[in-house]
Amino acid sequence: MSDYLEGLNPPQRAAVEQMEGPMIIIAGAGSGKTRVLTYRIAHLLKNGVDSFQILSLTFTNKAAREMKERIGAVVGQSEAKNLWMGTFHSVFARILRSEADKLGYPSSFTIYDSQDTVRLMNSIIKEMGLSKEQYKSKAILSRISQFKNNLITVKAYRNNPELIEADTMAMRPQMGAIYKEYVDRCFKAGAMDFDDLLLRTNELLVRFPDVLSKYQDRFRYVMVDEYQDTNHSQYLIVRALADRFQNICVVGDDSQSIYAFRGANINNILNFQKDYPDVKTFKLEQNYRSTSNIVEAANSLIEKNKTRLDKTIFTANDEGGKIKIMRTLSDGEEGRWVANSIFENAMNLQKTYDDFAILYRTNAQSRAMEDALRKKGIKYKIFGGLSFYQRKEIKDLLAYLRVLINPNDEEALKRIINYPARGIGETTMDKLAVAANHYNKSLFEIISNIEKTDIKIQGPTKTKLNNFATLIQSLQISAQAHNAFEVADEVVKRVGLIKDLQVDGTPEAVSRVENVQELLNGMKDFIEERKEQDLDSSLTAFLEDVALASTFDNKDEDDTPMVSLMTIHLAKGLEFPYVYIVGMEETLFPSAMSVNTRSELEEERRLFYVALTRAETQCYLSFAHTRYRWGKLIDCEPSRFLEEIDERYIEHLAPQRNKVVANRFVDSGLFGDDDDIPKDRIRFRKPVTRSVRNQETPEKKTPFKQPQNLKKVTPKLAQQLGASKPTQKLAVGNKVSHAKFGVGQVLQLEGVGVNIKAEVKFESVGTKKILLQFAKLNILE
DNA sequence: ACGTCGCCATTTTTT
DNA sequence: ATGGCGACGT
Numbered sequence: 192m193s194d195y196l197e198g199l200n201p202p203q204r205a206a207v208e209q210m211e212g213p214m215i216i217i218a219g220a221g222s223g224k225t226r227v228l229t230y231r232i233a234h235l236l237k238n239g240v241d242s243f244q245i246l247s248l249t250f251t252n253k254a255a256r257e258m259k260e261r262i263g264a265v266v267g268q269s270e271a272k273n274l275w276m277g278t279f280h281s282v283f284a285r286i287l288r289s290e291a292d293k294l295g296y297p298s299s300f301t302i303y304d305s306q307d308t309v310r311l312m313n314s315i316i317k318e319m320g321l322s323k324e325q326y327k328s329k330a331i332l333s334r335i336s337q338f339k340n341n342l343i344t345v346k347a348y349r350n351n352p353e354l355i356e357a358d359t360m361a362m363r364p365q366m367g368a369i370y371k372e373y374v375d376r377c378f379k380a381g382a383m384d385f386d387d388l389l390l391r392t393n394e395l396l397v398r399f400p401d402v403l404s405k406y407q408d409r410f411r412y413v414m415v416d417e418y419q420d421t422n423h424s425q426y427l428i429v430r431a432l433a434d435r436f437q438n439i440c441v442v443g444d445d446s447q448s449i450y451a452f453r454g455a456n457i458n459n460i461l462n463f464q465k466d467y468p469d470v471k472t473f474k475l476e477q478n479y480r481s482t483s484n485i486v487e488a489a490n491s492l493i494e495k496n497k498t499r500l501d502k503t504i505f506t507a508n509d510e511g512g513k514i515k516i517m518r519t520l521s522d523g524e525e526g527r528w529v530a531n532s533i534f535e536n537a538m539n540l541q542k543t544y545d546d547f548a549i550l551y552r553t554n555a556q557s558r559a560m561e562d563a564l565r566k567k568g569i570k571y572k573i574f575g576g577l578s579f580y581q582r583k584e585i586k587d588l589l590a591y592l593r594v595l596i597n598p599n600d601e602e603a604l605k606r607i608i609n610y611p612a613r614g615i616g617e618t619t620m621d622k623l624a625v626a627a628n629h630y631n632k633s634l635f636e637i638i639s640n641i642e643k644t645d646i647k648i649q650g651p652t653k654t655k656l657n658n659f660a661t662l663i664q665s666l667q668i669s670a671q672a673h674n675a676f677e678v679a680d681e682v683v684k685r686v687g688l689i690k691d692l693q694v695d696g697t698p699e700a701v702s703r704v705e706n707v708q709e710l711l712n713g714m715k716d717f718i719e720e721r722k723e724q725d726l727d728s729s730l731t732a733f734l735e736d737v738a739l740a741s742t743f744d745n746k747d748e749d750d751t752p753m754v755s756l757m758t759i760h761l762a763k764g765l766e767f768p769y770v771y772i773v774g775m776e777e778t779l780f781p782s783a784m785s786v787n788t789r790s791e792l793e794e795e796r797r798l799f800y801v802a803l804t805r806a807e808t809q810c811y812l813s814f815a816h817t818r819y820r821w822g823k824l825i826d827c828e829p830s831r832f833l834e835e836i837d838e839r840y841i842e843h844l845a846p847q848r849n850k851v852v853a854n855r856f857v858d859s860g861l862f863g864d865d866d867d868i869p870k871d872r873i874r875f876r877k878p879v880t881r882s883v884r885n886q887e888t889p890e891k892k893t894p895f896k897q898p899q900n901l902k903k904v905t906p907k908l909a910q911q912l913g914a915s916k917p918t919q920k921l922a923v924g925n926k927v928s929h930a931k932f933g934v935g936q937v938l939q940l941e942g943v944g945v946n947i948k949a950e951v952k953f954e955s956v957g958t959k960k961i962l963l964q965f966a967k968l969n970i971l972e
Numbered sequence: 973a974c975g976t977c978g979c980c981a982t983t984t985t986t987t
Numbered sequence: 988a989t990g991g992c993g994a995c996g997t
Contacts, residue, residue: 280987385987452985555983616973741987760985822988949976
């Protein structure tokens with residue numbers, strides 16, 4: 192029965208068997224971390240720990256579900272069911288609901304998503320009469336998020352001259368006032384944003400020692416996965432909870448910390464040993480996931496980072512294929528190449544599309560990939576981006592449900608009060624807002640008690656408002672007697688939410704109706720599932736589930752194999768046999784926003800590390816020379832990261848030979864003329880008269896960088912001639928042939944523009960430095 | 973109060 | 988390129 196210990200390697204096993212005290216597991220990519228975590232919990236249970244006493248915080252709810260399942264397989268599902276497992280946000284939302292009254296919140300508090308918070312911030316800025324150019328709501332919100340993640344309350348902010356000074360200097364003197372208004376408004380609306388779920392938990396644990404004590408006692412064993420991505424607020428919660436028993440086990444990999452932008456503090460993991468001096472440290476350094484080429488390539492990359500914990504990832508796996516790098520002319524061609532490659536690999540290697548993933552830095556990149564996959568008839572699914580729950584028709588229905596649960600939910604109310612159109616317009620809403628402020632009541636309270644206010648609203652409008660209030664109230668009553676699905680169904684019918692859409696008949700409208708239907712079905716499933724597990728199946732629970740659902744939490748029924756498309760961030764924790772990382776270009780990856788400070792650049796590098804280490808068998812990298820961005824065609828330079836991988840693990844793929852345009856570059860200006868080339872080819876001759884500037888600019892030459900002058904001429908000319916940019920340029924590692932010297936390999940490139948020189952090691956005559964302007968070099972591969 | 977037009981930002985990543 | 992939002996006109 193204890194055979195679950197058998198398959199573990201020594202450090203894994205040691206970690207599993209370490210039950211008590213503070214411990215940290217540094218788990219490299221693909222080192223069997225999940226196994227260790229699940230077995231460790233199973234081990235605790237086997238050794239008499241009560242399942243109610245274990246709290247395990249995971250990065251996604253899906254991860255929690257899967258782990259529960261696997262633990263259940265070892266110790267029995269009924270036992271596993273009692274474990275507290277989930278994301279920080281969902282676990283503490285649950286706790287906050289049961290303790291809400293202590294904080295002055297209704298237990299049915301709403302969770303504001305980012306759209307809600309942006310809308311709220313917009314109205315606040317508008318109401319305060321501030322300029323929205325000066326006070327960008329997104330920027331303000333991210334500042335507030337910073338405050339909250341560091342437990343800087345409004346009061347703390349006001350007592351902190353440095354912060355105030357900083358905001359004043361940043362031309363945001365009203366920051367404090369906005370912050371206060373924002374917090375007040377959320378509170379009045381009975382709403383918490385994502386950060387509040389953590390901040391308020393901290394508040395709860397600090398202000399109510401008996402509550403803290405209760406949960407300390409309940410959670411005698413605390414585990415935190417992906418610890419490198421926790422922020423300060425989460426850190427404090429964990430610390431507080433584990434303070435009594437000190438049975439705290441954190442798991443993570445500093446090399447995979449990629450969420451600093453949302454407040455994650457890598458020091459949490461770097462300093463864990465300082466926080467708990469008697470900590471036991473376990474290092475899982477053997478990678479079981481990837482080929483040694485992939486592991487070594489990733490190692491050679493991450494070595495470039497300065498801030499790292501000491502560890503060495505190794506593998507006993509086969510060498511495997513080298514990392515393959517492909518360059519293409521355009522993002523469109525990049526897509527086609529990826530689609531073709533997947534198609535061929537699937538065919539030749541007898542793989543299903545499930546085995547493939549396409550990873551990118553930004554969601555916007557998915558489009559080119561989608562187009563190509565669709566044309567090729569390859570099934571795919573996209574994770575992230577605009578989720579199901581963010582569609583307008585879904586948000587509308589959800590907003591109704593939210594108002595039923597919590598009529599003070601201002602954002603939801605504003606969304607539905609005039610949808611479908613009821614003749615309640617902006618003017619009326621403004622008056623209501625003023626009244627709400629004046630009487631210190633919520634909008635809904637004003638609406639349901641208009642007669643008791645001195646608000647000046649026309650008779651007909653009053654009737655409309657009354658009708659609305661009555662509608663909501665009667666739905667509320669009905670909600671008490673029915674389950675979530677029935678309520679939602681009733682809302683759809685009585686409100687006539689999809690009536691217009693059904694009449695409409697356009698494909699778009701039809702799909703919206705289907706989406707609403709799908710949501711209703713989803714609710715049915717939700718109720719059944721929750722009931723099976725003796726869990727809360729109320730409407731409140733459903734809404735919470737929706738608010739905190741991550742992209743992976745919606746299980747889709749369709750099990751046809753599909754290629755997975757997602758951002759690298761979303762790919763963390765996943766693995767695929769074949770991985771394509773696309774858009775390896777400066778400005779895109781690393782993002783232009785991240786190249787200014789070392790720490791940001793290091794985070795980008797870790798992100799690339801995460802991407803590489805998703806691959807089990809084969810990893811492809813690609814970049815394009817031009818790409819549509821902001822609706823414009825722009826030139827791109829290959830990512831600096833491409834050069835940071837040790838060349839031993841890299842293979843440059845030749846552009847496709849059957850493409851005429853692809854060949855042209857070889858014989859174009861950069862490499863001089865070649866006689867056997869048809870005369871109609873495009874010439875990218877370096878203009879002879881060149882401003883000296885280019886040549887003067889001393890530039891650290893990198894193998895991938897395009898000569899300045901060439902880059903200038905290329906796109907427009909090519910466009911005019913109806914062709915795309917030349918794709919092929921010389922890179923380190925290329926095999927080339929020279930008329931006189933024969934075949935050789937490029938060791939190094941240096942110089943700019945006309946002066947670009949290649950150091951080539953020829954098989955027959957040894958190493959030569961050649962001025963490319965005059966040399967006839969043909970790239971072989 | 974509602975609809976249309978045109979302008980604007982958006983593209984870094986997400987619970 | 989596209990979608991959201993505000994200004995303007997009906």
